[in-house]
Amino acid sequence: MDNRQIVLNERPEGKVTSSTTRLVSEPAPEVGDGEALIRVAMLSIDPTIRTWMDDAPGYLPPIQLGEVIRGGGAGVVVESKSSRYREGDIVFGMTGWQEFALATNDNRFAVLPKGLGLDLGTVMNVLGVTGVTAYFGLLDVGAMTPGDVVVVSGAAGATGSVAGQIAKARGASKVVGIAGGPEKCADVVERYGFDECLDYREAHLRRRLRAACPSGVDLYFDNVGGEILDDVLTTLAMRARVVLCGAISQYNAVGSRHGLENTSTLITRRARMEGFIILDYSSRFDEARAELAAMVLSGALRHQEHIVKGLERAPEALNHLFSGENRGKTLVEVDESVLLG
Amino acid sequence: MDNRQIVLNERPEGKVTSSTTRLVSEPAPEVGDGEALIRVAMLSIDPTIRTWMDDAPGYLPPIQLGEVIRGGGAGVVVESKSSRYREGDIVFGMTGWQEFALATNDNRFAVLPKGLGLDLGTVMNVLGVTGVTAYFGLLDVGAMTPGDVVVVSGAAGATGSVAGQIAKARGASKVVGIAGGPEKCADVVERYGFDECLDYREAHLRRRLRAACPSGVDLYFDNVGGEILDDVLTTLAMRARVVLCGAISQYNAVGSRHGLENTSTLITRRARMEGFIILDYSSRFDEARAELAAMVLSGALRHQEHIVKGLERAPEALNHLFSGENRGKTLVEVDESVLLG
Numbered sequence: 157m158d159n160r161q162i163v164l165n166e167r168p169e170g171k172v173t174s175s176t177t178r179l180v181s182e183p184a185p186e187v188g189d190g191e192a193l194i195r196v197a198m199l200s201i202d203p204t205i206r207t208w209m210d211d212a213p214g215y216l217p218p219i220q221l222g223e224v225i226r227g228g229g230a231g232v233v234v235e236s237k238s239s240r241y242r243e244g245d246i247v248f249g250m251t252g253w254q255e256f257a258l259a260t261n262d263n264r265f266a267v268l269p270k271g272l273g274l275d276l277g278t279v280m281n282v283l284g285v286t287g288v289t290a291y292f293g294l295l296d297v298g299a300m301t302p303g304d305v306v307v308v309s310g311a312a313g314a315t316g317s318v319a320g321q322i323a324k325a326r327g328a329s330k331v332v333g334i335a336g337g338p339e340k341c342a343d344v345v346e347r348y349g350f351d352e353c354l355d356y357r358e359a360h361l362r363r364r365l366r367a368a369c370p371s372g373v374d375l376y377f378d379n380v381g382g383e384i385l386d387d388v389l390t391t392l393a394m395r396a397r398v399v400l401c402g403a404i405s406q407y408n409a410v411g412s413r414h415g416l417e418n419t420s421t422l423i424t425r426r427a428r429m430e431g432f433i434i435l436d437y438s439s440r441f442d443e444a445r446a447e448l449a450a451m452v453l454s455g456a457l458r459h460q461e462h463i464v465k466g467l468e469r470a471p472e473a474l475n476h477l478f479s480g481e482n483r484g485k486t487l488v489e490v491d492e493s494v495l496l497g
Numbered sequence: 498m499d500n501r502q503i504v505l506n507e508r509p510e511g512k513v514t515s516s517t518t519r520l521v522s523e524p525a526p527e528v529g530d531g532e533a534l535i536r537v538a539m540l541s542i543d544p545t546i547r548t549w550m551d552d553a554p555g556y557l558p559p560i561q562l563g564e565v566i567r568g569g570g571a572g573v574v575v576e577s578k579s580s581r582y583r584e585g586d587i588v589f590g591m592t593g594w595q596e597f598a599l600a601t602n603d604n605r606f607a608v609l610p611k612g613l614g615l616d617l618g619t620v621m622n623v624l625g626v627t628g629v630t631a632y633f634g635l636l637d638v639g640a641m642t643p644g645d646v647v648v649v650s651g652a653a654g655a656t657g658s659v660a661g662q663i664a665k666a667r668g669a670s671k672v673v674g675i676a677g678g679p680e681k682c683a684d685v686v687e688r689y690g691f692d693e694c695l696d697y698r699e700a701h702l703r704r705r706l707r708a709a710c711p712s713g714v715d716l717y718f719d720n721v722g723g724e725i726l727d728d729v730l731t732t733l734a735m736r737a738r739v740v741l742c743g744a745i746s747q748y749n750a751v752g753s754r755h756g757l758e759n760t761s762t763l764i765t766r767r768a769r770m771e772g773f774i775i776l777d778y779s780s781r782f783d784e785a786r787a788e789l790a791a792m793v794l795s796g797a798l799r800h801q802e803h804i805v806k807g808l809e810r811a812p813e814a815l816n817h818l819f820s821g822e823n824r825g826k827t828l829v830e831v832d833e834s835v836l837l838g
Contacts, residue, residue: 215765381761400764415756420722423741423772424556431764 157184161224161254162470168209170408171478172471176209177225177253179468184256192236192259196251197494200228200280201464201473201486206407215433225253225470230268230280232494233259241267246276248284253470255490266441274452277461281314281485282452283445289401289434290318290377291444295326297432298375298399302327305369307388308350309333310379312340313477314459314485315401317348318448319377321457324349328375332368334361334384336480343483347458362387372396372425380405382414389418392425400431408478460484465492498525502565502595503811509550511749512819513812517550518566518594520809525597533577533600537592538835541569541621542805542814542827547748556774566594566811571609571621573835574600582608587617589625594811596831607782615793618802622655622826623793624786630742630775631659631718632785636667638773639716639740643668646710648729649691650674651720653681654818655800655826656742658689659789660718662798665690669716673709675702675725677821684824688799703728713737713766721746723755730759733766741772749819801825806833 158181165178187193205227208219219226229251233241241247241259249265251257259265268279281287293315294300306323310316311333323331333344333353344353354364365373365387372393378385381403389398406413422429437444451457462482464473467490476482499522506519528534546568549560560567570592574582582588582600590606592598600606609620622628634656635641647664651657652674664672674685674694685694695705706714706728713734719726722744730739747754763770778785792798803823805814808831817823 213765386756400760402764403761406761413758413761415727415758416760417754417756419741419757419760419770420744420747420772422770423743423774424554426771426773426777428769428771429760429763430767430769431761432767433764436767 157256158182159184159254159256160467161252162467163224164209164219164221166221167211168206172206172209172475177471185258187235187237187258190238190261192233192238192241194231194247194251194257194259194265195234195494196229196231196255196257196490197492198230198276198280199251199253199467199470199488199490200230200284200286201470201477201488202228202285203402203404203407203477205474206478215435226250227253227470228285229257229490230276231257241265248280253467255467272449274449277463277485277487278452278459280487281461282318282448282457282459284485285434286314286485287318287448288437288441288444290315290322291448292434292437292440293399293401293432294319294322294375294377296437297430298377298397300326300328300375303329304374305330305332305371305393306375306377307332307334307365307369307373308377308379309335309356309384309388310402310404311335311344311348311350311353312483313379316377316379317344317459317484318457320344320350321348321451323375325451325456330369332365334380340480340483347460349458356384362390365391369393375399377401378403382406386414386416386418389416389421392421392427394425394427396425396427398427398429400429404478462486463489465489498597499523500525500595500597501808502593503808504565505550505560505562507562508552509547513547513550513816518812526599528576528578528599531579531602533574533579533582535572535588535592535598535600535606536575536835537570537572537596537598537831538833539571539617539621540592540594540808540811540829540831541571541625541627542811542818542829543569543626544743544745544748544818546815547819556776567591568594568811569626570598570831571617572598582606589621594808596808613790615790618804618826618828619793619800621828622802623659623789623798623800625826626775627655627826628659628789629778629782629785631656631663632789633775633778633781634740634742634773635660635663635716635718637778638771639718639738641667641669641716644670645715646671646673646712646734647716647718648673648675648706648710648714649718649720650676650697650725650729651743651745652676652685652689652691652694653824654720657718657720658685658800658825659798661685661691662689662792664716666792666797671710673706675721681821681824688801690799697725703731706732710734716740718742719744723747727755727757727759730757730762733762733768735766735768737766737768739768739770741770745819803827804830806830
């Protein structure tokens, strides 16, 4: 059985190009004792994957040249020598960009409960890394309380759209999105129910933020970093919390990055800026998933998947996250037949 | 009775100059019911005073042109129509840069307990704003715990030197100072007992920080902002806390300020950067003062005062904070006879 894989060919400078990765093929792995073979159905395309391609210190080691691109995914167990997995189980975890992944003791997968009544795309979006990131970022790191004025950047994106909807559901007094372009902004308000959405491509973002949040921003959920973060820093309310979830504007930056000039407001407003990595919350994922699944089933949580077909298009799908071409959660369908069997 | 005052003459660009302030004289204020007149003995010269001279939003309104320069000080009650103060009491509060200040309901002063056995300079330094800032910044905002690797900038300064000594006393595994020049660095180690002090004027601060803190910095007490803060951000340990106490490097900056480029480590290290304003802790000052006074009396807390004589030299004393000419706490002696009478 062949296992097609996408491996790192050379380190990108800026955007991923056709020479950043290459497609290789090798035999599917042998299943050892305690292991299981997973046929990959879908890949979760997340901005953080781009950071792992750089030879720079991060929260995980860089992907090595020649190594399969690291990333989350879902699939079906096709062979198991582990008591943890049964043939036919739908599982989630770090599949990497390939057709077959091996579940080992070092690389454990979560098994999807039966009868959830949600399709795989929804599950990978809302119950996947994206949804739980929004949940813990907002509620735990950001310590959101009812009445907060909440601003979310990347508001049309997978994490941002969920974060804003949780904020609404939890009693935020106002939820303001920031997104790029009028179509995304319309989506943020009409589809996801934010109170307002500011287009960062238009001029005077700072002034529009102040107009939208005259009493200041209590909680800013930042998915983008850079200039937008710097602008929001000028509009913080007293004791504001800035949750650093990601800095997508900086991941493709070549040379100098945007330097934050307005952090002195953290002093004058007694505010806090804090980063987090969702892996630290893995023992609490079920708590988030229970609430998120209930919200989806009740219709309180709207979501959208942008599905790109074909393993070989995963690098292109990753670029979509940065060019703004995507809507909602970007997924790559590796093999549609997997889930029909 | 004349009351000599220093008022804001024009807003400074960069450093305070001879035309920034002017000396005026007016009759000492009449004492109304519930008020008391204070003869000012000493002024506390703090970097934050420089920020109040700018016409920019801050945690307090800017000083207006023609208004007495705002600032803390101590003096003796010479007339009282208030049950709160008795003639002869030594009191602390916002005296402003003048010879006589009025204690009113809006401008309350703390009365120094009798028989403390500490001279006024020591009290204004260690038990004044400086000492309590170090205390709450380190222990409350920074949530210092025994075993932390603590780095303090402005380590030869009034707040920094106290912060480092509290950290040692509370069981930090290592306390590293950052200061400007070999003499200050020697002071930080020999006088204040830090484990090490790095001279930021020498090259490769980042590399020297990594060498001094190979397991990373758990708590950074930042008094300076700017490039030094940016360098320390690259060396944070997991779950590090960065306490923003002040940004003295930026207060005189004309035009563009240093933009922080390394805040992405807040994400990868799950770290937190938080600002505070000491006024918020005023209801808890006694708690800090009790511990600080005990440390001074037992010899566990070393301190130093840099006393400049003459009200008219207060602007010059303020500049000392930024040029690095001062050592320890900068105080202006307005009238030495006050405390002898």
